[in-house]
Amino acid sequence: MAHTSHMVPIGTALPDFSLPDLDQRIYSRDDFADGPGLLVVFACNHCPYVKHIEAALGELVDSLPSMPTVAICTNDASAYPDDAPLRLRDQAIRAGWTFPYLVDEQQHVGRAFRAACTPDFFLYDANLRLAYRGAFDESTPGNGKPLTGNDLRTAVEAVLAGGPVPEPHRPSMGCSIKWRDA
Secondary structure (H helix, E strand, O other), rough: OOOOOOOOOOOOOOOOOOEOOOOOOEEEEHHHOOOOEEEEEEEOOOOOHHHHHHHHHHHHHHOOOOOOOEEEEEEOOOOOOOHOHHHHHHHHHOOOOOEEEEEEOHHHHHHHHOEEEEEEEEOOOOOOOOEEEEEEOOOOOOOOOOOHHHHHHHHHHHHHHHOOOOOOOOOOEEEEOOOOOO
């Protein structure tokens, strides 16, 4: 069953985080404090919704190089081995991702963002306030709609231009985050 994003309130501050990428380089909130904003994508390797958009996401991010981007995998890799770091590396190569892919092994960061599904997109403005949360576009596996990335592209372009992202924002849809039992 598909899940949708929580639609965190616009204007919410970027949560503090410090996570390793697949090469163990640490990225934190402070690394993006002086930029034009930050696109955070909650992703994983096993989800068909992520697989559906992964190559198009890589192309979109590469076409908007001035917007820093990170992907974060929050899923419990012990229960979902396809989401372990070595498999995430395979995914990044397959999808042509040139942005950091961070691993949230303790799942604290995913909870702080209120991530709900994969993919789940959070776009922050230059003040690191949430400007967009929502879908890549209208396409989902099997619905026959073209994969364009238009919703996310429009949002990133608005943030880069210093403006707000017009609402309404369509919620992202995908596999639920695979939380460990508490």
